Structures are given as structure tokens and as C-alpha cells.
Amino acid sequence: MTQTEPSTRSTAGIASVSLAQPLADIAGELGNSFAEYGFAIVRDHGISQDLIDRAEQNSKAFFALPGDVKRGYKIEGSGGARGYTPFGTEKAKDANIFDLKEFWHVGRSLDPAHELAEFMGPNIWPAEVEGFEPTFSELYSAFEATGLRVLEAIALHLGLDQQFFAPTVEDGNSVMRLLHYPPLGPDAPAGAIRAAAHGDINTITLLLGAEEAGLELLSKSGEWLSVDVPKGALVINVGDMLERLTGGALPSTTHRVVNPSGEAALRSRYSMPFFLHFRPDYLIEPLERPDLDNSGSGTSESSKFEPITAHDFLMQRLREINLA
Template structure:
């Protein structure tokens, strides 16, 4: 097994798909994380999105709160500072965020589950930039899922149908500066709910994962690289063959605490009606089925959103 989190180039999936699948799969099975470069999300689009994100979060609090949907579970628009709380945590996370979801055509079968997006009028180009970034994340996520399927001994296209029109969400996060003597963490220890997460912005120090020996390890992608991790839905589907690893965002060293932290995770989800039922190939005498009762992706999502205080 790898002695460190794999750092892989997604371009290798084109030249050596089986080799790429084994390298990233081993990292996922050991750490639940991998770092991915050459991922296909254009650097100029990332830079433009970063600028629009910062422009939005710099708006007055009263303006941002116009886009907060009470009772919406944070699914779309703005969620103010001090609301989301990690499962079993006592203190809220030190962040505010904005959610962009999948834009569905009128009359789509999931329209009653996946709310329409809302867009801030105050930031020029916000709508266009984040629609394009969502689509780029979606394509990259499907390529990574193809490698995961290969690693699991499934056909490369196994996940294509499971995530088609999936309830994926892109989160724009602002962690404000913290005092030099601030205790605690910016985001408490947690696991992600979804299938896989693709994260931009982790080059600013703070992201850590909890390994099997109980040690916190830093996740340190270079600028523009993605930190990718397994979510609870995929952990459940694979009977923990691929673990959803506990991770957190700690406060930076004192000399960096006057700086804000921005990141853009893309939470790739199964389609709402996909039944998460343990893969037979992930059940064995040494790894008996932990989840004999299947559950739909939508029901599982609602269950978990209640646990983190968003519903």
C-alpha cells in the first residue's frame, strides 16, 4: 500500500488507464484521498471563478443575506457565517458559503428535488463563470469515477448512469481571517456526504486527513491541483473498501491568521433515485455487508443534512 497520498496526473488515464486506476485506487483505499493534476479544468476559468467568488464575499453582509433561502437547507444561494455545524460538533464552522447546483431543463423529472439556481445581481459574469466551472468539474469527476470503477473491477462506464443528472453541488467557501490567538478549527472534523469531492483551493495550508493510525496528515496540493476524496455514499456502496476519511480545516499558523481562506469544492452526487446497494464484489467473509438495506441517494442526503444542521 502507498506510504503517502498519491499525486497523479489525470492525463495518465489516457495513456495508461489501468495503471492510473491502480495508483489512484490504492491511494483512495488507504487514505480516502488523492491529489490530481492535469485535471482538465482550465486555469483561466479557475482564476476567473476565484475573482468572482472573492468579489461576492466582499459585498456587505446585508446584500449577501438577500440570497439566503430560509428553510432551503443551504442547497442554493448563500449560507451565512455560523450556521453549518459538523456532525457531533458543538461549535459551528468558521465559514460562509454559496451553493451552485445543476441547472435542469424545464419539466425535468428531478425538478421537484433539485431547486433552481439563484444568482447575485451585484457580481458581473457570476452566472456564466460558475455554470462553466460546474460543467468542467462534472466532466473531470466522471473521468475519475471511471478510474475508480476500473480499480473496483467494474466496467469503466459503470458510474456513468449513476451520476447522470446527479444532485451535485459546487460550494464557494470563504473562511474569514481569525485572531492570532484563535482556538479551534475553521471546519471541524467531518466526512463528506456525497460520492466524491473535487476541491480547488487546498494549496492554502489547513486541510488535514485522519489516517488509520489516528494521525492528522496534511493534504498539500500545489496551486491549481485538485484534492479529491471519497464521500460517504461511495463508502457505503463499496462497503468501506473505499473509505470516506475524516478531515478538517485547521486554523493557519499565527503569521497567516490575518489572511482569509477561499476554496471551491465540488460535491459530486449520485442521481436522487439511485439506490445505494452494496456492490457484491465488495462483500466477503472478511468484509461482511455492513449495509444490507439499500437506500436512495436522496433519502441518504436528507438524513445527513439533518445531522449537520442544514435541514
Template sequence: MATITADQIASVSLKDADRNPDEFAKKLGRSFEDYGFAIIADHGIPDELIHRAEEKAKAFFALPEETKKKYFLTDGGGQRGYTPFGIETAKGAKAHDLKEFWHVGRDLPEGHKFRGHMPDNVWPSEVPSFKDTFSELYATFDRTGLKVLRAIARYLKIDEDYFADTVRDGNSILRALHYPPQSEPTGNHIRAGAHEDINTITLLLGAEEAGLELLTKDGRWIPVSPKPGELVINIGDMLQRLTNGRLRSTSHRVVNPQPDRASHARYSMPFFLHFRSDYLIEPLPGTVPAGEQPKWPPITADEYLKERLREIKLV
């Protein structure tokens, strides 16, 4: 059974996508329209794989700084490998975020038409089975994201399989995130400044530790509080543009911990699911009211990604 939080962010079971696809799509879609977020239980990503990936991430982030920085690719725009603490900055913000992270992307064969858009992955030799674990998690996230997109398509009353081709070989990114403990004042810096995601949808594991908040339509910051093992889903800018704003790409942030949790690190693993690089993002039929112009001009997924990476100072 689905439950609804006090603020009406949908919390649903992915099993309902098969048992009652219309009701599942309606609850999910309405939550995305109102809040840009939903919480999904029974998502099918194995607990063993999640725990294994968490342990591998913790092992990497515990390495000495000079070791981690071997994997910082200064000319890569943060698309692969390690990005050190204090680099990523939310769009329009001056204070950098209090986090470090590792990026895993899609592996494409030689000669693939998108090969120039996606650099090769790099892997830390110091953490055994890191590559195998995160490659497996990447593929699992990819499959789970497609199930969510099928429900979104049903809600939008388009072909359920519409999104399958739009995201095939997309420039999706799996990020392992570490927000270190805080032992001294952080000034204007918070763990992640208010921002919207660039991509199509984001699937997030590890948000049980308090801190994630979203901005409501009426200007309130409210917590997003999944139960252990649940998946947080949010709409990205690309899907917002595709639906002419019907599905909301909502501002969200990760605030600093309360004093009793300040000595605890925070770890999470978001998967940023992207459209394929040459997909032209323009409003779906029926999403622009008669007599009005689209809210945004057409743009390819790759062009939009590069534009936004410049804005957040990764390139």
C-alpha cells in the same frame, strides 16, 4: 510521473488515465483505500476559468453583509445561494464552523423527474458574469469527476462506464467557500470541524493554503498539501457505502491558521458529485465477504442526502 508523499497519498497526473489507465487506476484506488484522498495534476480545468471563479467569489464575499443575506434562502436547506458565517456545524459537533459559502446546483428543465429535489439556482446581480462563470465551472467539474469515476470503476474491476448512469442528473453541488481572517481568539471553533463528505466523490480546488487535514487509520491528523492548481479528490460516504467500506470516506477538517497566516482569508471551491436521486446505494457485487452482512442497509441517494443534511444542521 506520479509522486507519493511521505504518507503515501497518491499524487498523479490525469494524463496518465489515458497513457496508462491500469497503473493510474491502481495508484488512485490504493490511495482511496488507505487514505480516502488523492491529489491530481493536469486535471484539465483551465487555469483561466479557475482564476475567474476565484475573483467572482472574492467579489461576492466582499459585499456588505446585508447584501449577501438577500441570497440566504432560509427554507432551502442551504442547497442554493448564500449560507452565512456560523451556521454549518459538523456532524456531532457543538461549535459551528468559521466559514460562509455559496452553492450552485444543477439546472433541470420543467417536468424533469428530479425537479422536486433540486431548487432553482439564484445568482447575485451585484457581481457581473457570476452566473456564466460558475455555470461553466460546474459543467467542467461534472466532466472531470466522470473521468475520475472511470478510473475508480477500473480499479473496482467493474465496467468503466458503470458510474455514467449513476451520476447522470445527480444532485451535485459546487460550493464557493470563504474562511475569513482571524483577528481574535476563536474558542472551540475552527474553520471546518472534522467531518466526512456526504456525496460520491469530492473534487476540491484551492487547498494550497494550509489547513486541510485528514485522519489516518492509525489516528493521526496529516496535512493534505497540493501544489498550486492541483485538484484534491476524496471519497464520500455514498461511495464508501457502495463499496461496503473498501473505499474510505475519511474524516477531514480545516484547522485554524498559524499566527503568521491568521490575517489571511482562505478561499476554496469543492464540487460535491452526487449519485442521481433515485439511485439505490447498496454494496456492489463482490464487496461483501462470504458469510457476512453488508455494513450498511440500502438507501436511495436522496434519502441519504436528506438524513445527513439534518445531521449537519442545514435543514
């Protein structure tokens, strides 16, 4: 950490709620946490521990494969939307150094005749890892169900119909990422970290595997805050698309994964974020609701967000992070 970099402290104010409660009882706490931090923690999310354990085992088995085998699953020209993206590829927006990670993407499987099939290529599956396809197909569906429940709570917080988001994300271009941050080696570029400061592109992100220290968010006051997560809980954060839709009322907060020190630097870190997206043809334009303004001035930031389809916005941002 340089002397000019903000110090890091714990995020004691982030909401930690149980999704087993009635949504009307948690919508306010969840929404206020998103409005202040862009983040919240969700417990009792409905994704079974058995499924999580199987997914972790399969993820570790894939990343343990030889490099040439993994690179055989890289799909050229796909923007990393499916299959394998090698170490040293992705860079955060405006970053000069690549992130210290490799990953695998699983997306939605659509019939070729589906009206949105042109936006979503078929999944590929590594033959070397037994049970990979059924495990991650099941986890994708579980993530999607949990994400929709979180969106229902957000809709209630915004004063919208509870089912407002259902048609906006139906057959959306959501992507599940299996992440591997290898042990830190002496050949890493100076200044490189596991995930440089960035905001997520999508609607909301659901993250499994954030219990190990390293995830930090940038507060409105300019402090880096460490996100402390109970074992098995999900970290949820607002993405750029939802920020645009709410005219900035729910911010897409800059966050990063910093390098550990000591023994932790010598071991891998694994996690599984699910990037929940709107439908590619959904037009993202700020909701015309005066109650979404958080400035207290009676004016909204909505005017700075021009209407754009979810697909066009995604492609714009993928180019910025070196994936398209």
C-alpha cells in the same frame, strides 16, 4: 492543539496522478490511495487556469459584499442547497460549535418538467458580481467532466465496466461550493475551527484551492495528516455514498481544516469544492463483489450498510449538520 489530540505529519503516501495519462495506467495507484487514505491528488485535470482564475475573482468579489447584501441571497427552507449560507450556520456532525466559514452553493439546473426537478431547486445569481453566472456555470460543467473521469478510473480499479458510474450520476444532485474562511477574530467561540472534523456526504469530492496549509485527514492509525497539494492540482476524496456502495472498501475519511497561526490567521482563505452526487433516485446498496473486501478475512463490511436512496441519505445527513 490539545495534549490529547493526535499530532500532525505530512501525507507522503497519498497518490498524485496525472489525468492526462490513460486511465488504465493510473487506476490502480488512484484506487489504492483511496482504499488506504480515502484521498488522492489529481494533476492535469483539464479545468483551465483561466477559468479557475475567473472563478476565484468572482468568489472573492461576492464575499467582499456587505453582510446584508449577502444575506439577501439566503434561501430559507432550502437546506442551503442554493445561494448563500451565512457565517455561523454549518456544524460538523456531532459538533457543538459552528464552523468558521460562509459559503455559496451552485447546483444543477433542470427543466421544471424533468423527472428529477422536484429534488433540485433553481439556482440564484448575485446581480452585484458581473460574470458570476456564466463563470460558475462553466466551472460546474468542467468539474462534472473531471469528476466523471475520476469515477471511470475508480470503476476500473474495482473491476467494473469503465462506464459503470455514468448512469448513477447522470442528472445527479451535485453541488459546487464557494467557500470563504474569514480572518480569525477574537470573538470566535472557544474551540471553533474553520471546518471541524467531518466526512463528506456525497460520492466523491473534487477540491480546488487547497494549496494553503490547513487541510488534514485522519489516518487509519489515528494520526492527523496534512494534505500537501501542488499549485493548481485537485484534491479528490471519497464520500459517504461511495463508501456505502463499496461496502467500506473505499472509506470516506474524516478530515478538517484547522486554523492557521501567525500572519496567515489575519487573511481569508478561499476554496471551491465540488460535491459530486448520485442521482436522487439511485439506490445505494453495497456491490456484491468479494474482491472489494480489504480486511483479508474473506468477509465484508457490506452488511452494516442498509440500502437507501441517494436523496434520503442526503436529507438524513443534512439534518445532522444543521442545514435541514
